Amino acid sequence: MAVNRYIAVQREAVEEIVGNRLLQTTDFELGDQLGEFLSGRELDLAKIAPRLMAQRGASNAGLIITCAGAKTPAFVVFDLEESHLFGDSQAKVDAVQCFQRVLRFSVKYWDQRVLNPTELIYPAYSKAVIFPFPISQKTGFRISVDLNPYAGRLQKRGQSERYLLVYKSGREENQGPAETPSFTVFRKFIEDLAKIELGVHVAIPEGATIASFQNVSIGSPPGRLDIHQGYDLWMRALTSEQRRFVESGLATPMRIEGPAGTGKTLCLALKAVHGLRTSEGVDVENSSLFVTHSEASRRSIVSVLQSMDADNFLTALSPRRVLKVATLQGLCAEILRRELSDTELLDPDAYDAKQIQLLYVEDAFHRAKDELGTYQKFLSSSFLSFLSSEDEWPIIQMLQHEIGVVIKGRANEQFDAYKRVPALKSGLPLVNDGDKSFVWRVYELYREQLISGAQFDTDDVMLSALGQLATPIWRRRRSREGYDCIYIDETHLFNMNELSIFHHLTKREDRFQIAFAVDRSQAIGDRGWAGDFDWETLVPQESQRLDHSKMKVSSVFRCSSDIVNLAFSVTSSGANLFTNFEDPLALANSNQSFEEERICEPPAFVVFENDEALVDGSYERAERMSREMASSRGDVAIVAFTEELFRALIAKAELANKPVEVLKERGNVEVVRRAKQSGRFVLSMPDYVGGLEFDGVVLVGVDQGRVPPSGGISHESRAFMNFTAHNRLYVAITRARYRVLVTGVRARGPSSILNTAFSSHAIQLRE
Template sequence: MIEALVLDQSAITLFSRSLILDSFLDNFKIHDSSDRLKQGTQGTVRYFLAKNASLETPILVLNLKQIDLKSAPDGRKWFQRIMRVALKSMDKNIVIPAAWAPYHEGSRISIYAEGLNSTTDYRLYFDTCPRGDDGSVFAFAVSEGPRRLDEHEPEWDLYRRAKEGLLEAIVAEPEVVTPEDGQFGITLAEPIGAQIAGMISLQDWLARRATVPQLKFIASPLTGPVRLKGAAGTGKTQAIAIKALKEMRDANEASRALRLAVITHSEALADEVILGMLYAMDPASEWEHFAAQHLFVGTLYKLAERLLNYEGKGLKPLSLDGREGRELQRILISDAIDSVRTRPDILLTIEESAGAELKRLLDPENSDHLISEIMNEFASIIDADNIQKGSIEAERYLKSDREGHSFSLNEWDRKFLLDVHEIYSDELLEQDFMSMDQMISDLNKYLASHAWRRLRQEQGFDAILVDEYHFFNRNEAASFHHLFKATAGIDGNLPLFMAYDLKQGTSDAGLVGRTSPQFMATRAGHSDLVELTEVFRSTPEIAAFLQSIDGSFPALDLEGEWSTYAGKSQLEHGDRPTLKTFATNQALIDHVFRSASESAHSIDGGGRQVAVICLNERLFDVYRQAGRGKGLHVPVVSREEMAELKYARRKFVLSMPEYVAGLQFEEVHLINVDEADFDIKHGVNAQRRMISRLYLGASRARNKLYLHSANEQRGPAKILTGSLSNGTLMQG
């Protein structure tokens, strides 16, 4: 019986990139046909090591007696999370997602073994400096429900035996595992970024593949800000990755020191897509070994964690990139609304003082839309500007003019929302969470401190590239200015490179404060514009539909930033998108699940290339939990779960548009494109955000796009009428 696994950093990296098969948890053997690892057993301990492993190599010891992966509800997920914690200890560039709720005491750490929305609440326990072995990790226990970290005493005798057997494992002849014994065990998964871009070298991109506008952006000097604007599929992220790698190589060849940052709004986008693109262009990862050049790829949260050590202090930022965080926020806001609206002073004044728009949304049948508007107000204004009830900022918020695209609120309405926000914030504190915007406010205060002023030249950046800039609110954008070295740029113009498509933003976070094409929230100076128009990810038929949908967006006065869709597909022609209407949601989902499942079994690339994308949050939760779909799909409920796509195999992907932003699928089913959600009665701004969700979801499709609606939800959205009339959308 195997009592423990031992893996060195090379093995952990390989396993973390791989698809773990169920057979691996049966006997912990892999048939490694490429001869990448050495495996073997010493006593009751099984080892996976690099061919050149040494006794000084940091290792992970996994206690299988306590952490029974085979009997766990989701052993593969447990194993992958254990790999992530081990990598974090060995590589400081790795971040443990906030949704895992990491908790620290000294060298001990615990995390959730599964998602916060799981029916179980198992936690895994680690020692990241076992017996003083800095860099090594001992995964030693699991509990159902949180426990104090000192309640579990590690089996130090097992750890000692695992360490003592390391020398024998290193010098022993490699164990030969047949395919029958190992049943392969793992399958190395190509990074998502490499799948999207293809294994194309940097030289090939620069010489033959990149477009003229991409090359213009890539060649922009590090002397001032540049905006890279383009519709979905025009290669913005690819251009960011190419420029980052080229700047690193150029600086290395010139023996010039360089600190470069690529900042995204999602850790998964950074890890799975951008780093995957870098791997595709440089499979040997030479840039990681440059002596005087440093590349940071990650989020502002990752930077804040480095600078402020939130994780080490046990603070838990509430990520709103995923369903778990957003659902908790909806519940807290709903409770806060109920508390405020029943107060005597509110009841006495609401009829005569509340604005027409808020009064309409306070009707119980509009509660979902009210909460959505309040979430948007918090994200784009109140939390983004750190507005607290009773502060000077609050007085300014109550009296100031609102931008044209904002929710229509009079002064009484705004006081009501500040009361709701106060109760919501208190409840976050009570539950030991802090909002991501509160964390960014703390980061900005630190970046204005004397301490950072002293460290800035050493830890700041010479240039910053920002992908998906449309997801960053004003408070986040204000951070970039202070992250530069004091010597960066020329004459106050900072080399900030921003890639964006405002129409992909499903909240107003990216619009507030963006009324100037200079994007002055960054204080980077006047920026040049490079626009991409060639679409490489969708057929001409899908591009034509996107252009038609683009005409449904309400006009916004953003001085040229809210421009007409100009994408021109470079792919071969395909089928026109189709719309199919069903009597009920159940009939819709039965048909779509059956169709998507058939495609997942037949399409080249399997389920990873088939996505069912829901536009309605409430129905998405119903569908992903429905027993009739069990075993058919891989649900992606946050952007941090992109890595789960490697487990799709013959299962299709079930998600929402914002959680698969940056990804591409051969076949996409957009479900519940219903008038109930798009109705203008919910307000022009709510309708605009729904159209953005439709645009974002539809632009994930490469070859086939199907739209589905239910008469139960008042049938197809009326904004599709124009597309049906001009022939860019067909009735199915």
Template sequence: MTTDYVFSIASLQACLVAAEASWFAGMPGDQCSQWQVERIEFGDTVYFIHESDERATRRIVILDQEPFGIANSRWLKKSVLERVHRSAIVAAAPPVSLPRDWHAFHHKNLFSFFGSRRTKTDRMSRWTAENRPNGSADVLFWQFSPPNHIVALQDYQPDYSRYDEAVLFWDEALHEARTRFTGAPRVTGLVPPMVALSATFDATSRGRTYTEWLPYLSDDQRRFLERTPPVKLRGPAGTGKTLCLLLKAIREVTNARAQGKALRVLFLTHSWAMETQIDQLLRTMDERNAVRDIDVFPLFSAGSMLFNSTLPAGLEPLGEDSHEGKREQLVRVTQLLSQSILTDWPAYRSRVRPEFADTVESDPSGGDFRLFAWEVLNEFACVLGPEGIVPGASDAIQEYRDLERASWMMSLETDAEKDFILAVYGYYVDSLRADNLISSDQIINDFVKDLEKSSWQYQRLAEGYDLIFVDELHLFNEQERRALHHLTKDSKTYPKMFMALDPRQSAEVVYAGVAGRSITRDDSGRVGTVMGEVEQHSLTRVHRFGHQVLALLRHINKSWPQLDLGDDWELDLEQVHADAPSSETPTVYRHADAHEEARNALRAARAWTNRPDGGRVAVVLVDKDALELYEEMALDSEMGRVNVLGSRDDLASLQYEKRTIVLAPAEYVAGLQFDTVIVTGLPRMRRYAKWPQTRHLLSQLYLAISRASNHVEIHVNQANGSLPDVLQTAIRTGALREKE
């Protein structure tokens, strides 16, 4: 016997948000009414109806199919249904664009994808689904196939009678459910445009409108709203930079309308994921349709937005935006460097500086080599590409050798060093052409060239923007920042921009996982020239964490005076004030080895979830290489439900969780907030580590600790050597206490 299931978008989300993981094994109906959902059975179909559902509601239809269906209940898991729900939301606006690690395939209306993350107990079963079957608005999940059962979409012949039978009694189920609901129907705001993104900003927006936010702003946030551009808005995590930009954009549009003027406003992001978050926040806070005059999109897409430019047939972008593009490009550059070292490198080695040779020959998995690959990528994107140096051309070598180098460029001093980089660049360009790909940086470079044409100088008076807002400026490279100058209407004045950046974050950390050069120092390149003197406006009142957490962050900030940490650390945390309630002094615990550390850190997290003041709890790993060990420990039943974030895409699952433990590397929790954070998984550090390693440790510690509102625990193990100096001295100063 088979049983089919029909959900609405709202009913499945209500179940995912409210139900415990064990509920999904049978999905009984006795609890559903607490979530404004009714479970109705007609024949072999179970319907889940939300209080807000209508006849035309978009449905999620899951067909049971022997021998791969209900018999082993593999799809009756919360984690599997989370992906079902997310894909159904995305399918509302075709094409169905799913995260890369889902390995989706498409054929007409059919699509397939991995139903869950790979674990030791789930070997990546795949859904076969169809968007809008028979012209309906539904998403139909035909079958959930085991790893050894491959479904070829182009040959798939679905039996639509099964679908017709599954939805046959929808109207009757809807009528029956309405007789059970009590009180007036409520309009639900449960389902956001993009489910995966709502969790990231809940702590920031809190559902308030523009007017409702004003009484809650700090003095420095209010002062920012009065500023005239250009302004760089600086502040560490939790100070509300994105919130301020959005409030400022709404304010400027509203004030202009009151004066009978119309403003054209651009809000630039670095990725489509951030664009969706910004758009969702903007629409939440907007009370007077200001969003009508505010364009929000990634800089990556600005060319197609402004010039209607399209790529030639057969040419595909490497990455869907600058964020994804940089990740994809870094992988490619790293591979090409490794190959070139085996083939070309011996011809250059004797003519380069010893420190350059040491970096090239360093461990490919180490921080020095990853940072080197990142700098090579920036050299391709911001020097060789923009300067139009064509690899293989007769004058390319001399042209590159003679190029005057600015402070923001990669450190290349000898001709041989430059020649080696140029050779790798040739392989890079050839590899893209062979795969019919164009990099995101090449797209940006073409866009900049269009902006510098005389034709745009005429167009910009009508099509340029009165105001430009830029979020996450620290992720924009030299060439991307260069483009910003040309997007405003008036070329004769300084660009009217409001830019937000986090002085603790850097592109090197985000993409290469290694701290490198300063991201906010005064560059001597073109950007510094065209931007002129820009006011620095720092946010100093932190809403995220209490005084004790702030004290530890201050200590980290001041603990390395002998190292040149750069201007990205210049914000004086002594001037930053904590606005959250008082919290406990952060505590450090020592353990014998990594296994004991992992076990006790997870147990501590579980204990916090049972405390009334524990709230949302996260175990944040400073070294992401420790994730595998922690995932293994998390399988222990005594740990309870542990939500593992193996990538930023896994953020989608957070909106479905209540009091579960979140386990993630520090880089994946940027932008999130938890009541309690267990900081662990510190890397093994040599006594006299090189400064990139030290910078990386400090940055990741800062990121991990600043995720906490009230409570911080730090767990380390003796097998890794002594406690890092920054934590040893924190104990002596009282910023950190030690417990057995």
């Protein structure tokens, strides 16, 4: 097999390659073939796709990739000897990334389009430098390009400025743009090019190898796939990793992890449908359960499953194969249906119930403070200082977590047990039993409100249902009324009480067929987890010797590379502060086609003089964003980071008749659908936009004193508020496919959470 000293790609062939979504990453089979080829591995001779063709010149030194019918004499030439860009030592996933980034730069350079911050041109030297990897992966690796190689000789032939030469790669800058590359291999390419005919298919000499390029239509524009499409269409659009997860059997628990936008929910839904279809094919029973966090998410999943032709499973026409979609609270209420009615719940929707619970805790705290003199002499000095000097709102939020996660979850509502439970690491600064006595008093006053209203909160429902499931009656009925397979979406939003339910719901006690999706960095606040607690809680201790499989999704399908960088800057700035704040973007790449990249723009921070100007300006910028991307208003979300700004934006919309749909519950796709149909912006807050996606987002009020709130005085409350602020900002940023605009007030300045992003140029300050 001939060893390639160069690879040259013609202009039209460049556009074919960068426009094919399936060639952007090795997660797809075609992208993997491209990576194999670039990395120098031997491949079987494959049939070349209709538009792409490969020719080997007379010198046999390299490969020239052209496009059928194309005559443009412009090429990107990779000098493989000098650049060492591809080869056995270069991982194929990196090879594809570098190849694609160079080709995309080439098109933008030829068309004189705006470049990314990671693409730098030095006009005085006629050179360019490309940084191909996100800052979350490799910093400093660069690719050097000569924009007019061999200029003197080619100018005499009238061929100047036709070619781009990739002549160097690595982390060393050396002489920078002043460096003079070697043209030895490039001259071979020029000699070979003179002896071939462009746009004509020429057979590849025997012994030469080339990967097969194909264009595969999946029924929708690249990257803009409608989630409401058929099962078969989706299966054709999956990456190799996703397909492996979907098609693998569910004999033991399976976990799919990945950052926002990687299709975890989609994979979970497809896996449920695939399992039922497989059971139907072999005519065996399959009773499956799909669990969501909120009622809005449940409706969204039902809609997606109906689009996947799963109606026959959802409607239970065949009782032998049924897919039930439910919220966990609704499921537990059903288990307790003889003892609990809907009117006894704080709210039928789990998320709204949490908000009502917060109001009850606030009232209980105010009443407990009136009794503070009784407890004062028993309190530690640090906790007393915390109560007296801290703003109320962070205290109330932390008390809500303490009651739900620790008192009810870990201590089973027993004071002696509560005293023995260690404090949450991102929770209240509890030092001694006196501190816990005061918190217990808040809990008692909170519980009195539930009793007087004949109501039960979410944790009551979960723990009561858990008690019902741990009885001889359920153990006897389990094999008949339990579920063969359980699928849990957004597991990161459930606390330990809620996670403890699932392993009781399977038909068998020795086999836990549970698949669940996790992105811990999307969890709003501390869930009380420790280490790998999500797995350990889903399966009982005596069964933890069983294997379970864990799959991490490595490609971000939704976000542009610039948005990935910004999201990484946010997560990395909080990664060392908190026990469970993982870096979800360590393996993240953007998987957008070049056409999508054309409408992308680097994230920017825009300042306004005051809050009134901030509200007006945010609407104006959203209008401009929609217009510049040629997107409908419904594809742009305006996300307010405080309740005050949220109310101000709503008031402005009502006063000035602004076109908005207000989203007030997490994952409500009905609001988003209405917004798109009526041409209205989606106005919301970070807590509600999880699980949704937009072309662009405008984040309002991400400035000092608001993100995180300035109320945090104690170390503990600052840690808690910082934790939730990082969560919320990460969630909001990763809703966007193409553009993120962050706004704030000039006097406040940008939030400190964005300091890392500014220093790494992941976000720009714009007037």
